[in-house]
Amino acid sequence: MKYITTVNEKEYSIEVVDDHHVRIGDRLIHVNFEPVSGQPVFSLIMDGKSYESFVYAGEEDWQVLLRGRLFQVTVEDEREKRLRVAAGGGASEGGEYLMKAPMPGLVVAISVEEGQDVEKGQVLVILESMKMQNELKAPRAGKIGRIRVKAGESVEQKQTLLSIH
């Protein structure tokens, strides 16, 4: 199977040849790849070098934590890549943005009202978690849509708090 893998805008053409070989560009490399203890931790021995890494599935990409550095990696097979290029490649920038709670916690305050115009970086919600107050800021300018939580309410991780149009 052939993949186009992208790290920091650099593309790698990687073919998984069999269980113990990958071809990257035109180099054929011996790999010995094992998950550790059934966790999202992987041990890779490649041409004798030993690496260990966390590999997490993100929503659209993979997060690879290697030697203290985080790499955002997208992996597409050739068909996926063609489809995306044909579609024009643009992720929708304009539509509605749903602000979700990044962690479970207690809504301490909501600093905006429905219909209010906000600027990028403006504080919208204060969420208390682990005894720290966290300011959730607008990722872009827009108008506040529906606010779905009240101050004093407990929220779960990923629960939608409000929307920005």
Place this chain on the structure above:
Amino acid sequence: MKYITTVNEKEYSIEVVDDHHVRIGDRLIHVNFEPVSGQPVFSLIMDGKSYESFVYAGEEDWQVLLRGRLFQVTVEDEREKRLRVAAGGGASEGGEYLMKAPMPGLVVAISVEEGQDVEKGQVLVILESMKMQNELKAPRAGKIGRIRVKAGESVEQKQTLLSIH
């Protein structure tokens, strides 16, 4: 549910009243009992005292490892107890004894032959495991039945090595 539980020939009458109470003899005790991390390790808070213990299922009993001491415990409900008492209680002493490998390893030597009379404590098999040679001895006197392995052979844990009649 009521149980007769035996430790070192001492019998305890224990009733599991509900999730948080047991009655032992005529004392009603508050218990808070939790497995730890899905392992055969259990945390018990009983009348405020905190205990932690390994509890392993043996073939006929439970092995409880508590503060460095091992307790062999049998637990029977009242029906089981009546049945066992009715049956005369005697575990078969006379029949065939199957010597099984206590661990995986390599059979280094078999010191007896089929049909040979052996005494209790006589070395029957030498099994090498973890670079140690382990002598497996006759648990009682008898005559060697079939020998099912050969020197030089690798065996799995609990694999039958030979029988004594």
Place this chain on the structure above:
Amino acid sequence: MFNKVLIANRGEIAVRIIRACRELGLETVAVFSEADRNALHVRYADEAYLLGPAPSRESYLRADKILDIARKSGANAIHPGYGFLAEREDFASKCAELGITFIGPKPSSIAAMGDKAEARATVIKAGVPVVPGTEDVGNMTNDDLLRIAPSIGFPLLIKATAGGGGKGMREVRSLEEMPTLLASARREAESAFGDGNVYLEKLVEGARHIEFQIMADSFGNVIHLGERECSIQRRHQKLLEEAPSPFLDDELRQKMGDVAVRAAKSVDYVNAGTIEFLVDKDRNFFFLEMNTRLQVEHPVTEMVTGIDIVAEQLRVARGRQLSYTQEQVQFKGHAIECRVNAEDPFNNFVPSTGRITHSLIPTGPGVRVDTGVYPGFEITPFYDPMIAKLIVWGETRAQAILRMRRALEEYRIVGVRTNIPFHQTLMDSHRFMGGQFDTRFVEERFSMDDAIEPSEANSEIAAILATLVSHNETERSAQKVRRNERDASNWKWVGRWERMHR
């Protein structure tokens, strides 16, 4: 003399105290919230009692329930750890009334030092230099504070009177932004300490945070165990501490140590405490506050002195003399502590919660880990995000950094994100290696991206790793589909059966 100690705390510090008690043959009583039934401190203690629901205010801050449990269990001493009730004069007094030994200073010392404004006044009298700021005792209104602020000068700090750990602290650059910041500081202080009072202090720029560990017994002996360098902070939260400070020489150490001892004596201090100083670029030092309790970062002092501070706390609380004179305190080598927090350093340090599914703790020579978590334990949003302290010792600072590097690389915690990569990046930073940093370093002159440019080779390896994981995942789900097809055969069979019988 007490023989059973109730530990009014949770997490790593509760475990730390239980260990010290056990090593001295003292019985231990744990208390726990509903979220902590399976916490390590509950598992390790001789006794354990439920306090109440998860929120601290309904559990670990419930002094009444804790004192009830002490009475019920026969605990005749209470160790408060840090945070929660550790610096509450009323709690220490209540213990005294009930004949329970509070393992810490006298209530009067807590009161004197706990109110930061009063503390300043007290040590000034003892000739200890302080940072300029509000000299008045607590309860100042916003109007008072806004009026006084210009005379102190900007930038300044709003600090919680009952505070500690950066909670309820705000930096103010101008009078205009002050009202909003006052409100949020009071709100945070109220939530963290149940006390919304604040005061003002001049912000010493380019300063280092250096603190001295104090030990005192009830015979009037007061010694210090040297300093800790705590300038590596983010949002006024310490992230890394080391001993000794790379900034002090023996002369300044002795001078500051003497002042620290004097400050402690000014409030008749007993037991362990910490005098925090700010030290400016020109080596002027100012008293900041005294923490009248065991400090999170006490292990770095233990590593360089060989003194078990918690054991010494227990001995002193039992009425013994200090085991050491000032001359007997010897320093050897260098120690560093990294606070491992459940927070994502690649996503603005947002707290991370969840169940720990796996962990691998670095071990070996010169490495110590103090933690209260283990695989299977759930990190909840109710408490502090610090889940472990990784402490190393080396013969020199350079060796300690190298050892910390290898220990951080070995450490695996799976299930929550941690700030371990932050510490790894810090260890690679030339300014940190050179000891050139102040309390603003992390926020202003450090970034997760800038330490060492990710090499081309590493990014290729990341690409290969992600590709292999993605490939295996696709293969596995393909197999699942095939298995489901087989599972669906019952229904196919039903279909066939139907046709057969039609």
Place this chain on the structure above:
Amino acid sequence: MFNKVLIANRGEIAVRIIRACRELGLETVAVFSEADRNALHVRYADEAYLLGPAPSRESYLRADKILDIARKSGANAIHPGYGFLAEREDFASKCAELGITFIGPKPSSIAAMGDKAEARATVIKAGVPVVPGTEDVGNMTNDDLLRIAPSIGFPLLIKATAGGGGKGMREVRSLEEMPTLLASARREAESAFGDGNVYLEKLVEGARHIEFQIMADSFGNVIHLGERECSIQRRHQKLLEEAPSPFLDDELRQKMGDVAVRAAKSVDYVNAGTIEFLVDKDRNFFFLEMNTRLQVEHPVTEMVTGIDIVAEQLRVARGRQLSYTQEQVQFKGHAIECRVNAEDPFNNFVPSTGRITHSLIPTGPGVRVDTGVYPGFEITPFYDPMIAKLIVWGETRAQAILRMRRALEEYRIVGVRTNIPFHQTLMDSHRFMGGQFDTRFVEERFSMDDAIEPSEANSEIAAILATLVSHNETERSAQKVRRNERDASNWKWVGRWERMHR
């Protein structure tokens, strides 16, 4: 000067050496058998190469393959750890031929000390007292040995010439039983070392096993780092070591230390080594053998001296002088090491294999764990059963024992049985606490049953625990049956369908 080290070993010692290399900035190359693909030393090293199938003879004993890998990877030094190739003169010579630094003594020293009979002859010349025994060099036939035995006198010991760790050792009480024991000793020695040669030694009764750690550089400097007490043994396998020995006073320590240095000098020793002595009740001491390598129990010496022995090995091998003179070696406090073996102390110490499903490592002040295993790792029957070393330090022996007790109680390893309960029982034994033991203590005067009688209360708790587990198990399987009933509903539905269409 080398910069890349191949570690020709596995398990905790390979991990220990990798750590030391990393802390000195040296690159590391691991080798592994098919059973060890996921072992910690493979995960922690910079590079890793497969040696072959699981049995040692096809992997870790394959000197040829290891040297190939050194060449291929560019490793210009090899650390052999202990066991496997550590005391093979031919391997050390081969390294020298290939220009690879062997991190250990010269081949000639290994040869002189490795052949136990030659070693005796050598040290006798240097005026070192030895245990009476066969003076002749190896290759003695059974007939020779049977002839000589009576002149040494019974009881005596058969020992493997290439030996170590009690393998190939047998105790002989009479001439009659000697032929059988000779055969089994030779068989075990052949299997463990590839060399079936044995020799005889008088059995010193009531003796203690006390050894001295030696460090020597290539400039002729030889020092000792004090002694280790290793009398707690079972079947000639050490189970627990401590430093210092409760049996020595300063005078005897200095005398034995001097003799140990002299013994090392007699073979021009370089790098780390250990001189083992037997000490009888009257404090006479006899040279037993020299281990020309890093010792399993080196951490107790590290804990009391603060010296990192493996780092010092690496420095000396890089041609540096020793970092310490004899006068600079200072001893502080007391350290104890318990070897944690995968074996069942309640079932005649039979080895236990299986996958480790969970572990909780004791941590905190003064505790160190050296291990190569982790949850998810499989303990196979191919290698030594030692899976971890638990080491503690205390200011006094009593404090170290108390600390060891709490650490043992905290330690959880699930998936294999371990001898932790043995160590717990030992820590409770009055003879151990009193320091009153010799090498026969564990086998002859200690039992898992006799330390402290299990209290009535504990046996009631065990009864309740077993009852609750059994009850919950029964409940759960009842629920499973009910769930299966629901799962069967598809088939009920098929039946209904059939009836409907009939």
